[in-house]
Amino acid sequence: MRIYLYIIAGITSALLxxxxxxxxxxxxxLFTQFPEITLFPCIAISLAFGMVMNEIFISNPTRPKRSLQTAKQPLLIALGLGTLSGLIAGIISQILFLPIIRVPTPIVRTLGWLLIGSSVGIAEGLSWRWYSIEAGSKKRFQQRLKTSVVAASGASFTAAILFELIRLNWGTMPAEFKGIEDPIGFSILGLLLGGVFSLTNSPSYIAALRAGRGFEYIEFKDVPPQYIEFNDDPEEPVESEDDPQNPLIPKINQSYPAIDKSSLSFTTETENINDDEIEEGLSIQLPGHGTIRIGCAVENTHISIPGIPLHVADIKLEKRTATLIPDNQFFYAIEVNGTRLKSRRSIPLKHNYVLTFYATSLNGINEEKYYRFVYYNRFLDPQA
Known part of the structure; x- marks a missing residue:
């Protein structure tokens, strides 16, 4: 379905x-003596508008009003780039058509289409920053921009070559086709641009945990006193007013939930003083492979949250799959989609699954203190 929508959008935009x-x-x-100066900007702007709008609405199909609000900045970029590149392509084409220069028409047309296609790629790649949370990663943004420009340029060059091949056999075509040469050519351009964007703009299957409710209230004063000390040797009892014989009392070096920056990162830049601090609304990008350990221990824990058990669960990540593996002792402190776990059975995670981890104390679960994550395996919603 996705590729069909892109192709339809591409053809419609080109013809419009x-x-x-x-x-x-x-x-x-307007500029009847120099038709390319008028025609090329119109086509470049229309294609840039069409591709950008199509991507925004496909990425967020359930929120059309939000999509329209999000589209303002991307469309301004598409308008500017489309106008500039179209004028450049048109002016260059007219110069190359001058009798004193007289470059062959196929070469001029190919160059013009190449400029149009590359401008559409730049517009789509740059505007992506304004409607996708994934673009918060500088590396990912640069990769997407480069891919969009290269793919769009390749598609426009291929469209120009195909059109010239069709024109070579134009004499054998039925008479009714000879009056619609340009619309057919630009339809091919729109079709190929839509096709390549459907592939290059496909949703990323990057697993992520978005911090939800619970992370907005974390302060040092909220941390139970018994979680300030750690027994390095479980064989020796801990001196604690609550339970001096409890070997599971962990120590926390910070009073806030944090990620291990050597293994994990946030999908957007954080403005916190502590660049590893988890706050509500931040998304933690997970690796494609490996195991993520969640608990309140600082050492050997990838996601450390004060107050929850020393080790509450692991998330095992494999090729496009993720599995929640609860700790054998503390599985009861976990909810998946609002249902409390009743066994140590592993849970395959799917897009939009809600994971809740409850704080625990010597008296059991603290029902009022919990931390929620939403698991994502693809970024479909803008700023989701």
């Missing part, structure tokens, strides 16, 4: 741009 250009040329008589 061509028709708008024809309106300016024939009805308004």
């Amino acid at each position: 741009g061509w028709n708008i250009g024809q309106f300016f040329l024939t009805d308004l008589g």
Whole structure:
């Protein structure tokens, strides 16, 4: 379905741009002696608009009003780049068509289409920053921008070559086709651009945990006193007012929930004083493979949350799959989608699963203190 929507959007945008250009040329008589200067900007703007809007609405199909609000900045970028690149392509084409220079038409047309396609790729790649949480990663943003430009340029170059091959055999075509040469050519351009964007813009299957309720209230004063000391040797009892014989009392070096920066990272930059601090709304990007350990211990724990058990669970990540593996002793302190776990059975995680970890004390579970994550395995919603 995704590829069909992109192809339809590409063809529709190209034909719409061509028709708008024809309106300016024939009805308004704008630059009739230099048609490319009018036609190319119209097509470039229309294609850039179409591809950007299509990606925004496909990424967030259930919130059209939100998508329209999000689209303002991306569309301004598409408008600017489309206008600039279209004018450049049109002016270059007119210069190369001058009798004193007279470059072959196929070369001029290919160059013009290449400029249009690359501008659409730049517009799509740059505007992605404004509607995707995934673009918070500088490396991922640069990779996406580069991929969009290269793919769009390749598609436009291929479209130009295919169109020239069709024109070589134009004499054998039925008479009714000879009057619609340009619309067919730009339809091919839109089709190929839509096809490549459906592949390059496909949802990322990057697993992530988005911090939810519970992380907005963390302060040092909220940490139970018994969680300040740690027994390095479980064979020796801990001196504690609550239970001097309890070997499971952990020590925390910080009073806030944190990630292990050597293994994990946030998908967006954090403005916290502590760059490893987890706050509500932040998404923790998980690796493609490996095991993530969750608990309140500082050492050998990838996600450390004060107040929960020393080791509450692991998340095992494999190729496009993730499995929650509860700790044998503290599985009862975990909820998945609002259902408390009753066994140590592993839980395969799916997109939008809600994981809740309860704080514990010597008296059992603290029902009022919990921390929630939403598991994502793809970034479909803008700023989701």
